[in-house]
Amino acid sequence: MxxxxxxxxxxxxxxxxxxxxxxxxxxxxxxxxxxxxxxxxxxxxxxxxxxxxxxxxxxxxxxxxxxxxxxxxxxxxxxxxxxxxxxxxxxxxxxxxxxxxxxxxxxxxxxxxxxxxxxxxxxxxxxxxxxxxxxxxxxxxYGIARRTWKWTKKLFFHLLDMSILNAYLLHKSCGGKMTHKKFREILVRDLILQSHEANVTVSDVSRGRPSSSGAQLR
Structure with missing residues (x-):
């Protein structure tokens, strides 16, 4: 393309x-x-x-x-x-x-x-x-892009939509039974969970949780 x-x-x-x-x-x-x-x-x-x-x-x-x-x-x-x-x-x-x-x-x-x-x-x-x-x-x-967005932003999310569709078609080709809508719902849920877990980890590090090596020095 x-x-x-x-x-x-x-x-x-x-x-x-x-x-x-x-x-x-x-x-x-x-x-x-x-x-x-x-x-x-x-x-x-x-x-x-x-x-x-x-x-x-x-x-x-x-x-x-x-x-x-x-x-x-x-x-x-x-x-x-x-x-x-x-x-x-x-x-x-x-x-x-x-x-x-x-x-x-x-x-x-x-x-x-x-x-x-x-x-x-x-x-x-x-x-x-x-x-x-x-x-x-x-x-x-189920497109993400909106008409009012700048073209560069619309292009990015169009490519994201195409990537999701290609992933769904691969899922179907491997015998998957989910609908396109269900596939997107599960994808969104998993991305939110991964993002939450990553934020928790970053939050723990930023609070200065003592490392194992630091504990041994004491």
Whole structure:
């Protein structure tokens, strides 16, 4: 992960958008390994997907239809030989940019009963990004941070929330049966007990309780 700090520059003099630069920074360790990356419309753009493909990384993500490089007329249509965009009408129009799924054939995408059938690329995107959304929901259910806090304080407690969630997921992976809420309650109780014990020890030392060596000198 990296903290968003505004516009960034590539190692060369060419200026790029901050989100584009953030993605390139995060994928440095997996360049050339043939990974597939899924992202939301905050990051996706044709220029970014081209850059990632040059680094042997395939991409799929929702995209804003007004992003630079997007075709003016959006339909299941090839943009370049390696890049396609699909518009899927759900509760609202959803645009998906991709470079490793074959573009679906044009049509209404309905089964024999007339029910809508999602294109494979939509199902694939939902399957691979659902865990991120679930993680966000779980963190926000018991989040510590408050809107009025300074961003540095909110960042610290967000990282603390993520650490607690990761610990809970490890607990579940080892056969733990506690709920997320119960796990947090026990964690808070244990931290309070440890803090109380530490304060008692510090208090005894500060009062100058005689040491064993001091007793022997007398």
């Amino acid at each position: 990296t903290v968003y700090l505004g516009k960034q520059r590539q190692l060369v003099t060419e200026e790029i958008t901050s989100t584009h630069g953030i993605v390139l920074q995060l994928i440095r360790r997996v360049e050339g390994l043939g990974h597939k990356i899924y992202m939301d419309n905050y990051f996706s753009s044709p220029a970014l997907f081209d850059d990632l493909l040059d680094r042997k990384i395939n991409s799929c993500g929702t995209v804003r239809n007004d992003r630079r490089g997007m075709p003016q007329e959006i339909r299941p249509k090839s943009m370049k030989l390696h890049l396609s965009v699909v518009r899927w009408k759900d509760k609202r129009d959803v645009y998906v940019l991709m470079n490793f799924h074959p573009p679906p054939l044009e049509g209404n995408f309905r089964d024999e009963s007339g029910h809508a059938v999602k294109p494979h690329v939509i199902e694939d995107f939902n399957a691979h990004t659902g865990f991120v959304d679930k993680s966000d929901r779980m963190v926000n259910s």
